[in-house]
Amino acid sequence: MVAKGFSQVEGVDYEETFAPVIRFSALRMLFSIASSLNLEIDHLDVCAAFLNGSLDEEIYMELPESLKVDPNVRDPVCLLKRAIYGVKQSARMWNVKATEVLLGLGFRQSKFEPCIFMNSFKNSVIYVALFVDDFFIFYDNQREAMKLKEALKSNFKTKDLGAVEYCLGMEVVRDRSKGEIKLTQKRFCLETLERFGMKDAKPVNSPVNPSVKLEPAESCEYDVPYQRAIGSLMYLAVCTRPDIAFAVNHLSQFNNWCGTLVGS
């Protein structure tokens, strides 16, 4: 169920809509801290996260199809109490709510990365990274972590996924004996290849051929979801594969020429 938030009126139905998410570099940094301090990393997922965000504005919505209501109300509509999906400020209101809860638990918010929260005790430390509806908890004291999880559970309906395995399309592989944490995106790569029908394509070592000069195509010969493919590759470059960043950048210069496909 989504509201068609695009018909909301600015200043009446919404004010601010910005919501921060964590930067990948910050997340990677937390992983590296975790590996050097040997912290545990747990993953907590909030169910229907946006429904926790409360709205400051009065927003009315038509009744959704199939909803049965009290027949006594004449010409009924929904007065939204919570930021359901599709409302413009939903993400922000959820973020505000989550931040509120964490601050209420005594956490400090990073000044540089508004999605990182930290708390330190006598000889233990705990970091929380918030990525929309995923909490990643980095801790070394089991008891403090349990306390935090309980507190979050009492506020939201959450799902404890235990030690983190899969985070934002990245697989987390941990080797404690070597004290290392590996982030890979093998699964994402394979899925992407499959999605664009290139599962059987031959792998090459260099992401882009320096001797091929790309030019905008004069006419579009192929109906190819070029921009979608670029988007997937961009995500890959941002997360774990900086080596293809140049190739992706180069190819994305031709985004608006639905062009002949070469390279990558």
Add this chain to the structure above:
Amino acid sequence: MRSDVCGPMPKKSLNGAKYYVTFIDDYTRKTCVFFLKTKAEVFDKFLLFKSLAENHTGQRLKILRTDNGTEYSNSRFMKYLAENGIVHQTSVPYTPEQNGVSERANRTIGDKARTMLLDAGLPESFWAEAVNIAVYIMNRTPTRAFKNIIPVQKWSGNKVDLSNLRIFGCKAYKHVPDVKRSKWAQKSNPMIFVGYGEDSKAYRLIDLACPSIVQKACSVIFNENVMFKSDVRCGEETIPESVIQETEPIVSIVEQNAELSICSGNSLQDSGQCLNSGSDSSDESELESSDEEARDDEPEHEGREPVRRSERSSHPPIWMKGYVNLFSSMDYSSETEPVTYDQAMKSPEKSQWQSAVASELKSINDNTAWQIVERPTNRKVVKNRWVFKKKKD
């Protein structure tokens, strides 16, 4: 004003153009032609033509009539036309008849240019020069469309002077200025006539020794009985290698005229002498095997040293073709997921969708996400929709 693009040509012109665009003034039928490397340049040429035409005639461009090609029907072009109050009339798709003036002009230009190229025996890469001349002649020929008026005459109001017309591809001797030659040097250089100067009163000539440069000159003596082709055949003159390389079908020329011979020489100094005797075969093979020369010409580049540029047609390596095929053979339409609530309720997975809807409403209800109230009078009511997605993991 009417316009149309013609191309791509099988061979690039000397300057690398593959298309030409014509602009035809409906009132005088004066035709303007521009040469393009890509169709995307049409817009720039249009701006050029517009300012030129408006300045010269004192009239404003009001209507542009074209076909539906994307070179015209793109957002940039249409935005410009709309902002400047120009009506854009397009023909109905697949009905080029409605763009008759432009299409007929293309044929007239093509016929003229082809005939001239063949008559002169110049290689195909000279098509742009031939087209240029064809348009030049067309603009000076009475048009049947309006009581035999002459387009340029009507355009400018001045009587046209046709005394400068020459045969395309004929032999021309360009005078060498006194200061540039010594006492006993030859007073003229043999060249080939390929066009009329646009911005100066001159002829456009190419030097056989260096065909990549189009030179301009006004002190020229023509020999209209000798064409480029016959020049090659009779071997009256020396033909430097570079020119012969240009004429790709050189082999066939040789075959047709087996009894005639090709002379070869390397520089202008030789050109006065006639190496009349039969050419040796080594020459020929040398010509064929040597790399293609780069060339560059046409209006902007006159009289400059040519920049050497590869003439090979560039294309991605063959091994890359597999990528495209693989990529494009996919069916990207997403899986069949209902778009509307009605569709979901009619789909075979109706019961699953129904339970999904119920659980969603329950979750909303549990969180008391909304209240049912009467419709407010002074507020906008936001609409909503169901989004159906199948989760795969």
